Amino acid sequence: MAGGERLKTILNAYPLEQYKIGTKEDKDEEKDPSSRFVRMEAKYEQEGLRRTVEGVLIVHQHKHPHVLLLQVGAHQIFRLPGGRLRPGETEEDGLKRKLINKLAPPDFKEEEPLPWEVGEELATWWRPNFDSRQYPYLPVHVTRPKECRKLFLIHLPETCTFAVAKNHTLVAIPFYELYDNQDRYGPVISSIPILLAGKSVLPL
Amino acid sequence: MAGGERLKTILNAYPLEQYKIGTKEDKDEEKDPSSRFVRMEAKYEQEGLRRTVEGVLIVHQHKHPHVLLLQVGAHQIFRLPGGRLRPGETEEDGLKRKLINKLAPPDFKEEEPLPWEVGEELATWWRPNFDSRQYPYLPVHVTRPKECRKLFLIHLPETCTFAVAKNHTLVAIPFYELYDNQDRYGPVISSIPILLAGKSVLPL
Numbered sequence: 243m244a245g246g247e248r249l250k251t252i253l254n255a256y257p258l259e260q261y262k263i264g265t266k267e268d269k270d271e272e273k274d275p276s277s278r279f280v281r282m283e284a285k286y287e288q289e290g291l292r293r294t295v296e297g298v299l300i301v302h303q304h305k306h307p308h309v310l311l312l313q314v315g316a317h318q319i320f321r322l323p324g325g326r327l328r329p330g331e332t333e334e335d336g337l338k339r340k341l342i343n344k345l346a347p348p349d350f351k352e353e354e355p356l357p358w359e360v361g362e363e364l365a366t367w368w369r370p371n372f373d374s375r376q377y378p379y380l381p382v383h384v385t386r387p388k389e390c391r392k393l394f395l396i397h398l399p400e401t402c403t404f405a406v407a408k409n410h411t412l413v414a415i416p417f418y419e420l421y422d423n424q425d426r427y428g429p430v431i432s433s434i435p436i437l438l439a440g441k442s443v444l445p446l
Numbered sequence: 447m448a449g450g451e452r453l454k455t456i457l458n459a460y461p462l463e464q465y466k467i468g469t470k471e472d473k474d475e476e477k478d479p480s481s482r483f484v485r486m487e488a489k490y491e492q493e494g495l496r497r498t499v500e501g502v503l504i505v506h507q508h509k510h511p512h513v514l515l516l517q518v519g520a521h522q523i524f525r526l527p528g529g530r531l532r533p534g535e536t537e538e539d540g541l542k543r544k545l546i547n548k549l550a551p552p553d554f555k556e557e558e559p560l561p562w563e564v565g566e567e568l569a570t571w572w573r574p575n576f577d578s579r580q581y582p583y584l585p586v587h588v589t590r591p592k593e594c595r596k597l598f599l600i601h602l603p604e605t606c607t608f609a610v611a612k613n614h615t616l617v618a619i620p621f622y623e624l625y626d627n628q629d630r631y632g633p634v635i636s637s638i639p640i641l642l643a644g645k646s647v648l649p650l
């Protein structure tokens with residue numbers, strides 16, 4: 243079986259209560275989501291393909307796996323912690339920078355070792371146009387996609403401290419709420435339970 | 447990155463035209479799909495949890511990845527090649543037996559090496575009740591699931607010969623037809639493009 247069962251990733255999930263969640267000052271103003279695709283297009287004209295990296299952080303609540311999401315301000319918008327890579331930046335460097343920016347306590351020093359380990363790539367999603375449609379493959383005959391979104395598994399320690407900007411809330415959403423719920427969470431976040439269906443999520 | 451990019455599975459996909467597809471006698475009569483859950487329940491009373499293993503075989507047509515599915519008789523039903531494990535049978539043995547049964551030429555000898563390599567597990571799906579609902583995780587407080595379906599990636603050689611029973615047709619369905627198309631293909635088969643979004647599918 244070419245090591246089939248042996249190759250299966252085991253992901254330890256610890257109880258949500260073992261993590262401290264504090265707040266910190268907002269570094270970036272939250273922009274108006276209704277003009278998001280206009281801004282995306284303007285940026286594309288300058289920099290080309292938008293490369294986005296995001297982290298999937300798993301915890302459990304009474305043994306049911308949950309995904310950590312940032313809920314943004316007054317809008318009912320959920321996001322994975324992550325963001326846009328700078329031109330030339332590697333996926334690993336960019337994702338670490340974004341995780342620090344979104345989740346680390348304000349006194350976290352860039353030189354400190356990250357308490358979160360960037361694990362394997364879970365999926366690549368493509369956005370062909372400046373709109374909300376995204377696909378888990380590069381659609382047929384799309385030669386100039388507008389965004390490439392990569393999701394990485396993040397391995398958490400048993401306990402640590404998160405701090406999120408005051409206009410964000412860190413929420414833990416169970417798999418059964420995300421699954422088959424594109425309307426609320428969009429195609430990418432709602433697919434996370436499927437992406438993890440090949441891993442052993444171990445609630446400890 | 448804990449070998450993140452290095453761990454990414456590369457899946458070679460060859461053109462559909464490089465495979466020969468023949469027919470063979472039907473070994474099992476196709477049963478009436480409308481009484482499927484009645485039969486499933488009767489079997490469950492005898493043997494308990496139904497363990498199903500299925501193979502995901504990927505080819506390409508002008509560079510777009512396609513999944514090989516068996517289309518069954520007069521019914522517009524699509525299935526992955528695979529089936530139910532016997533009591534005590536390992537996943538690998540059972541999947542090989544089923545692949546031979548569904549796809550190998552009639553003169554294939556059990557002792558011959560299989561031309562198809564059983565690769566990594568892509569997903570486990572659970573069926574809590576004797577109905578069509580299935581989930582990519584064990585739903586909350588389900589202690590006696592009725593079926594556990596495991597999907598494995600199958601690595602194909604550049605060329606080989608398939609033979610399918612006369613009441614079946616082997617069809618190659620593109621990712622863009624499967625994706626987000628639960629109504630036609632069900633929750634499991636329609637999710638295959640998402641399951642492969644973390645792999646490098648390489649059309650050769």
Ligand SMILES: [Zn+2]
Pocket residue numbers: 272314410
């Ligand atoms: Zn923000």
Ligand SMILES: [Zn+2]
Pocket residue numbers: 304306586587
């Ligand atoms: Zn519970």
Ligand SMILES: [Zn+2]
Pocket residue numbers: 476518614
């Ligand atoms: Zn059949």
Ligand SMILES: [Zn+2]
Pocket residue numbers: 382383508510
């Ligand atoms: Zn084409």
